[in-house]
Amino acid sequence: GAVVSQHPSWVICKSGTSVKIECRSLDFQATTMFWYRQFPKQSLMLMATSNEGSKATYEQGVEKDKFLINHASLTLSTLTVTSAHPEDSSFYICSAYTGRDGEQYFGPGTRLTVT
Amino acid sequence: AQKITQTQPGMFVQEKEAVTLDCTYDTSDQSYGLFWYKQPSSGEMIFLIYQGSYDEQNATEGRYSLNFQKARKSANLVISASQLGDSAMYFCAMREGIRNNDYKLSFGAGTTVTVRA
Numbered sequence: 001g002a003v004v005s006q007h008p009s010w011v012i013c014k015s016g017t018s019v020k021i022e023c024r025s026l027d028f029q030a031t032t033m034f035w036y037r038q039f040p041k042q043s044l045m046l047m048a049t050s051n052e053g054s055k056a057t058y059e060q061g062v063e064k065d066k067f068l069i070n071h072a073s074l075t076l077s078t079l080t081v082t083s084a085h086p087e088d089s090s091f092y093i094c095s096a097y098t099g100r101d102g103e104q105y106f107g108p109g110t111r112l113t114v115t
Numbered sequence: 116a117q118k119i120t121q122t123q124p125g126m127f128v129q130e131k132e133a134v135t136l137d138c139t140y141d142t143s144d145q146s147y148g149l150f151w152y153k154q155p156s157s158g159e160m161i162f163l164i165y166q167g168s169y170d171e172q173n174a175t176e177g178r179y180s181l182n183f184q185k186a187r188k189s190a191n192l193v194i195s196a197s198q199l200g201d202s203a204m205y206f207c208a209m210r211e212g213i214r215n216n217d218y219k220l221s222f223g224a225g226t227t228v229t230v231r232a
Contacts, residue, residue: 032218034218034219034220041204041227042224042225043206043222043223043224043225044160044206044222046219046220046221049218049219091158093158093160095160095220097218103162103165104162104218104220105162106152106159106160106162107159108157108158108159109158109159109160111158
């Protein structure tokens, strides 16, 4: 089946630093990837749609200068949280579109803690 | 307005019994897709079942079945013969704009299911 990986699975960083999270489709090419944010016991909130070779499309209210997304290849998208603050602490999940029936496969998520 | 509504924040079910998770949706699109995902405490999102708006038969995948009532705009998930490993959070999601190649998913608030031995 379609496998999506994320790295790192968890990260702790100091306030003011930047953190990069990678999302890879391991056995398929993904022209479109999505980045979500999830707070404890809450739903997934779509942050942005990442298309290979073009600029990401951000959802309303998401700061594109703070959450930099790069989709450099058909198997890799990265999310960089710049100048992180404690309120950015969250669970970040990516998904990749397989091209079939709108089916998306999700990565295992990255838990970010900003101290 | 909420596109996906899940009104049950939490449910308890006895092992081996069936449980129904409610999901209603709101869309003006004629072509859309409905999904159910399971999220255990580890955090990964596990795809369970898919129903297309034009599918006449209710989708089934093993112990999971989707009770699709298009006129009522509901897409309830039925888990039969519950197992302890079914304890998780369950999300209903919708993809609109299929014909426009818009692949975004809208998620409901989720329902936490706890299976009791």
